[in-house]
Amino acid sequence: MxxxxxxxxxxxxxxxxxxxxxxxxxxxxxxxxxxxxxxxxxxxxxxxxxxxxxxxxxxxxxxxxxxxxxxxxxxxxxxxxxxxxxxxxxxxxxxxxxxxxxxxxxxxxxxxxxxxxxxxxxxxxxxxxxxxxxxxxxxxxxxxxxxxxxxxxxxxxxxxxxxxxxxxxxxxxxxxxxxxxxxxxxxxxxxxxxxxxxxxxxxxxxxxxxxxxxxxxxxxxxxFFAPELAADIASACAAELGLQPTIADLRTVEPERLSAAGDAVGAKMDRWADRWGRAAHRSIPFSPVVDGDVLPVTPWQALADGAGRDIELLVGHTRDEQRLLTALDGLLGQVTPDQAATALRLFAPGGQDGARRYHDGFPAAGPDELYELVHSDWLFRMPSLHLAQAQTTAGGRAHLYELTWPAPGMGGILGACHGLDVPLVFGNLDRGQPALLIGEAPSPEAEALSASMRAAWTAFATHGDPGWPAYDTERCLLQLFDTRPSVTAYPEETSRLIWQNHPFPVLPLTGRG
Structure with a gap:
């Protein structure tokens, strides 16, 4: 060439x-x-x-x-x-x-x-x-x-x-x-x-x-998907094109047609809820597959077994992970008691027992808050926390953080939502889709918070210390990123206790119906 x-x-x-x-x-x-x-x-x-x-x-x-x-x-x-x-x-x-x-x-x-x-x-x-x-x-x-x-x-x-x-x-x-x-x-x-x-x-x-x-x-x-679940979803995607999920059938399909087939299945995953389970209820058609070869076990199991003991880890989440996703679904402020009850039954650990624990732990929460909490915890917050816990329990080192600064964009309705950390970490406060969360003119507060997060990320990359104590399972200390960053005990204690024994297993193929 x-x-x-x-x-x-x-x-x-x-x-x-x-x-x-x-x-x-x-x-x-x-x-x-x-x-x-x-x-x-x-x-x-x-x-x-x-x-x-x-x-x-x-x-x-x-x-x-x-x-x-x-x-x-x-x-x-x-x-x-x-x-x-x-x-x-x-x-x-x-x-x-x-x-x-x-x-x-x-x-x-x-x-x-x-x-x-x-x-x-x-x-x-x-x-x-x-x-x-x-x-x-x-x-x-x-x-x-x-x-x-x-x-x-x-x-x-x-x-x-x-x-x-x-x-x-x-x-x-x-x-x-x-x-x-x-x-x-x-x-x-x-x-x-x-x-x-x-x-x-x-x-x-x-x-x-x-x-x-x-x-x-x-x-x-x-x-993370079981191979059987991933294969069943791929079969449904290929069927949109009248094909089988094989290299021979799919290799000559135009890439845009293949992507459109994936979109078509993703848009109607509720039809397969009985056999695809939580993946269908959240319309998630693709995820890494725990195939026993490229990915032998889930990350939490791998870290618990000591796979990351020599890797220094920084991990965290935003406080209001789900809120932006709820807004994109058109449900912000519109969640019904039945929708909240269904979300708790499907996604809380232990089903109805987990749903009860959410009600007991958040007695003043209405349908919107309960819906947001369980979705945030299941998809992002508790997986992040458990990664730090697995690393620490196995003798490795982890630093934990939570972003609690509310996004000022879009009228301030989204809180510390999913994706808000991206423009803050990169320092790109005035460009791209996530910058819509910051507002048209980044405030001095946003600039200062971005500088603080960039300094932590680059310090961690330089010498492994972002500037606050490593996480341990007794004190549970983390860095809060807000208008005034501080080191404190993990603030989502109620959720932590609800999920403390959940292993985050692979998502299985639940049936053939």
Whole structure:
């Protein structure tokens, strides 16, 4: 492969990676490289395969534009964004470095975006790493396959291809980041929502061992599928196209048609509630699969068994995780007593006993609050807390946090909602969809909180200490991020007690009806 970047200025930063030479640009004092392939395009004969190392190129490759995203689900118009970006180089990395060159030895922060394992692309403006890099770290973002391409259980294909893409990106970092000024022995992986779930999964993936030494898991999505459940959902998706969930049937289907089939199933998952259980009730068609190979056990079991004992962990959640999702469903302020009762019965640990404990623990809560609490706890808050607990119990080190600062955007109705941490951590308060939560003009309060969170994240990536005591199961101390950040005992004690004995098992195929 021959690539010539003659249109670029000679003063632009140039770096040699294993596959060849790339030339980026300078933006606000930071060297930026976009769209560097870390694996061959997973199309044609490589579709649904594990990622393959990228072939080298001759000449200088322009690295000034994001690579095309992988096929996307239709949420928030992401499918249209993917179609607008031509090309099949889905698997690319982007690097922001304040000091490129082999001698800088800076800590490295590798971001994994969320999106319910259905959408997600590294080129969104909220994930621009420039502001974070100016705090003295090398920032890496990348694309990985989502939806059926990345997580569908397809006969003849390896499971968890999206996770394997993440491993391949981390291998690229190991082999190349020194040239960008990064220290390959000081790599921190961080992610939010499905990205936080991916971080948790990587702690349990044997192939990811020794590729990172620190991990930040933000609002961990706690859904992990049994192979039988994943296979049944993939079968329903293929049936939308009149096909079987096999490589032979699906390899030649246009990616956008395959994504649309996943969307169609996701939109009517309640039809399969009797056999898909909680995944159907929350319309979650894709998640990592505990397949016994790529992902041998759940993250909580892996950490309890000591798999992460040598990994320093920072983990936390927002206070009002569910509220934004309830608003998107059109239910904010509209939850009926029957809907709250159904949510408690389905998602509280122990069914009706768990529902009773919610009523007893929150006696003044109405339907809206109970609905929000149990959904927040099941999907994000308690999975995050239990990750810290499993790590600590096994003799590892974890630091816990909770974001309680209420989002001022959209009239202030969303509280400390899901996704609010993303613009605060990246420092991108005025761009991208999450910035809508901050408001049109970021306040001094928002700027100060963002600076505080960036300082904690970069300090953790630098030396493993975000600035507050490690979590232990006796004092249960954590950092609250609010107008006035403070260290205190875990404030969601009632929920903690309700969920304290829940193991967060794989979501099973519950029936055949």
């Amino acid at each position: 021959t690539v010539v970047a003659s249109e670029l200025s000679g003063s632009d930063p140039e770096v040699r990676v294993v596959a060849g030479v790339v030339r980026g640009s300078r933006e606000a004092g930071v060297a930026v490289f976009r769209g560097i392939p870390f694996a061959e395009p997973p199309v044609g004969a490589l579709r649904f395969a594990a990622p393959r190392p990228v072939r080298g190129w001759d000449g200088v490759r322009a690295a000034v534009a994001y690579g095309p995203p992988p096929p996307q689900g239709g949420h928030f118009g992401m499918d249209a964004l993917a179609l607008d970006a031509a090309g099949d180089d889905w698997l690319t990395v982007n690097v922001w470095s304040p000091a490129p060159g082999p001698d800088a030895g800076l800590p490295v922060m590798v971001w994994i975006q969320g999106g319910a394992y259905t959408i997600g692309m590294s080129g969104l403006p909220e994930y621009d790493g420039g502001r974070l890099a100016r705090d003295g770290v090398v920032v890496v973002t990348f694309n990985y396959r989502v939806g059926l391409e990345g997580f569908g259980q397809i006969e003849g294909a390896p499971a968890n291809r999206g996770l394997l893409d993440q491993v391949a990106a981390l291998e690229w970092v190991r082999d190349n980041i020194k040239a960008f000024g990064g220290d390959p022995d000081r790599v921190t992986v961080f992610g939010q929502s499905a990205g936080g779930g991916s971080v948790a999964a990587l702690l349990a993936v044997p192939r990811a061992a020794r590729l990172f030494g620190r991990a930040v898991a933000q609002s961990v999505q706690g859904t």
